[in-house]
Amino acid sequence: MLISVAVLLLSGLLLGRACRAVRFPALFGMLLAGILTGPCFLDLLSGDLLAVSGDLRRIALIIILIRAGLKLDLADLKKVGRPAFLMCFVPASLEVLGTCLLAPRFFSLSLLDAAILGSVLAAVSPAVVVPRMIALIDEKRGTKKGIPQMILAGASVDDVYVIVLFTTFTGLAGGQAVSLQRFAAIPLSILLGAAGGFAAGYLLYRFFSRFEISGTVRVILVFALSLILNWLEEALSPVPFAGLIAIMAMGTLIRKKDPAMARSLSGVFDSLWVPAELFLFVLVGASVAVGEALKAGPAALLLLLLILVFRMAGVFVSVLGTPLTPKERLFAMLAYTPKATVQAAIGGLPLAMGLACGPLVLTVSVISILVTAPLGAFAIDLGKEKLLTREE
Numbered sequence: 001m002l003i004s005v006a007v008l009l010l011s012g013l014l015l016g017r018a019c020r021a022v023r024f025p026a027l028f029g030m031l032l033a034g035i036l037t038g039p040c041f042l043d044l045l046s047g048d049l050l051a052v053s054g055d056l057r058r059i060a061l062i063i064i065l066i067r068a069g070l071k072l073d074l075a076d077l078k079k080v081g082r083p084a085f086l087m088c089f090v091p092a093s094l095e096v097l098g099t100c101l102l103a104p105r106f107f108s109l110s111l112l113d114a115a116i117l118g119s120v121l122a123a124v125s126p127a128v129v130v131p132r133m134i135a136l137i138d139e140k141r142g143t144k145k146g147i148p149q150m151i152l153a154g155a156s157v158d159d160v161y162v163i164v165l166f167t168t169f170t171g172l173a174g175g176q177a178v179s180l181q182r183f184a185a186i187p188l189s190i191l192l193g194a195a196g197g198f199a200a201g202y203l204l205y206r207f208f209s210r211f212e213i214s215g216t217v218r219v220i221l222v223f224a225l226s227l228i229l230n231w232l233e234e235a236l237s238p239v240p241f242a243g244l245i246a247i248m249a250m251g252t253l254i255r256k257k258d259p260a261m262a263r264s265l266s267g268v269f270d271s272l273w274v275p276a277e278l279f280l281f282v283l284v285g286a287s288v289a290v291g292e293a294l295k296a297g298p299a300a301l302l303l304l305l306l307i308l309v310f311r312m313a314g315v316f317v318s319v320l321g322t323p324l325t326p327k328e329r330l331f332a333m334l335a336y337t338p339k340a341t342v343q344a345a346i347g348g349l350p351l352a353m354g355l356a357c358g359p360l361v362l363t364v365s366v367i368s369i370l371v372t373a374p375l376g377a378f379a380i381d382l383g384k385e386k387l388l389t390r391e392e
Contacts, residue, residue: 004046011037012278025377027128027281031370034285045286053283054345060280061341062226063272064130065244068152069197069251070266071134080146080153083319087154089161091314091336092122096165098310099303106303112173113357116350119166120361121307121368122158123342126244127280128373129155129335131273132380142388147328151335154318159342160242161186166346173355185240193242196232197249200225204250205257218261219268226250284344284373288366300364304371308337331380331387338376339368 015029037044099118103109109117129151136148143149164186204225208218226247233243255262312333319329347365351358 001046001048004044004049007037007044008033008049008282009275009278012282016278025374025381027277027377028374030278030281031285031288031373034282035288035290037282038286038288040288040290050283050286053287056279057283057341057344058230059227060276061127061244062223062230062247063269063276064126065156065247066222066226066251067134067266067269067273068130068156069201069248069253070255070262070269071137072149072152072248072252072255074252074256080150083322084146084150084153086318087150087315087336088157090318091124091154091311092158092162092165094314094317095122095307095311098307102303102306106299107360109357109360112169113355113360116166116169116173116355116357117361117364118307119162119169120343120347120350120365121304121339122165122311123162123339124155124158124336125338125340125342125373125376126155126159127284127341128338128377129380131277132335132377132384136384136388139384140391141384142328142331144389144391145322145324145328147324147332147388150319151332155336156245156248157190157242160189160245162342163346170350170353170355173350174353189240189242190245192240193233193245194249196229196241197246198253200229200246201250201253202257205254205261208261209258215264215268219265222250222254222265280341284340284369287344288369290366300360300367301371304364304368308372311337327387331383334376334379334383337379338372340373343369 011033012030015033016026017029019029019032020026036042039045039050096115096118099121100111100114103114103117104111133148133152133155137143137152141148204222207213207221213221229246229250230243232246233241251262251265254265315333315336316329319332324332343365348358348362350361355361
């Protein structure tokens with residue numbers, strides 16, 4: 001397994017740097033490294049490493065959200081208000097609707113199967129979006145109007161909403177009845193997660209303020225508590241608790257109470273993100289079944305592109321009535337398209353459940369990762385220069 005880790009890090013670093021050298025997103029090189037070294041081609045990554053792939057990707061996602069919380073100013077988020085709230089569910093809802101309208105016309109799918117496909121595709125990728133929004137906050141691009149803060153907050157809640165939709169639709173396919181309780185659990189899980197995160201952040205702030213603790217120990221405590229908050233999401237079941245929201249809320253509270261402490265912690269987690277990013281995207285690439293993507297042909301690609309139009313329309317609706325310029329609205333629409341982590345995690349579940357739509361869902365999920373993750377990252381990286389204003 002150790003040599004597999006070395007292969008993962010070196011291949012991801014090499015191909016990521018190669019892509020960056022030609023002004024293409026490094027994550028494309030990392031995805032490519034995972035595809036090449038994974039089971040589909042060279043098969044250089046051990047089964048033991050792939051067996052814990054889900055946990056390693058989860059850890060990388062936790063590091064992303066710790067960074068996001070430590071950079072996110074609550075005052076800035078309050079300024080955004082309504083658009084940030086709408087971004088949490090309107091784009092995903094329209095994307096699911098678009099899939100239900102179009103997928104049966106492209107493939108022999110029932111309305112329920114199309115809804116399952118839509119719920120898998122509708123999740124935006126925090127692994128792609130959040131680090132880039134953090135970079136925009138650091139560069140002070142679009143921050144005066146709260147653009148990166150709005151997208152960052154929306155992307156974090158979007159996944160909670162979409163996973164509830166996915167669970168509901170697959171439950172219906174398995175013969176379960178529609179449960180309004182699941183939908184009612186969405187706002188409750190977000191509220192409980194935020195409350196738990198704020199409480200954890202306050203306790204850490206008081207502890208760090210009261211005792212002389214080295215920066216290294218502070219980082220360890222923040223990371224360990226983040227793992228516990230993530231674990232609570234399963235441990236408290238059936239009580240709804242959004243662990244990832246709690247992690248971001250914890251960092252946000254620390255920033256509010258002590259910005260200097262938050263900057264110190266953030267610097268370390270920024271460094272930790274370098275290897276975490278390699279693990280995340282190389283392992284996502286290794287999970288991609290390229291053969292399935294090739295079988296689908298142009299129909300699946302065309303479907304994906306068309307439903308992205310519905311998603312972008314959802315973003316446009318969400319920012320109506322805001323002072324954003326047309327360029328800034330276009331940036332928000334493009335920035336909300338990347339998909340990767342959620343699709344890699346749940347894209348194969350309908351197939352494992354024996355659902356008739358399973359092979360197609362897996363195939364289109366693979367295509368969505370290969371197409372939208374690099375192109376979405378490229379659109380953000382290029383669009384920030386052309387579409388956003390940099391504050392002095």
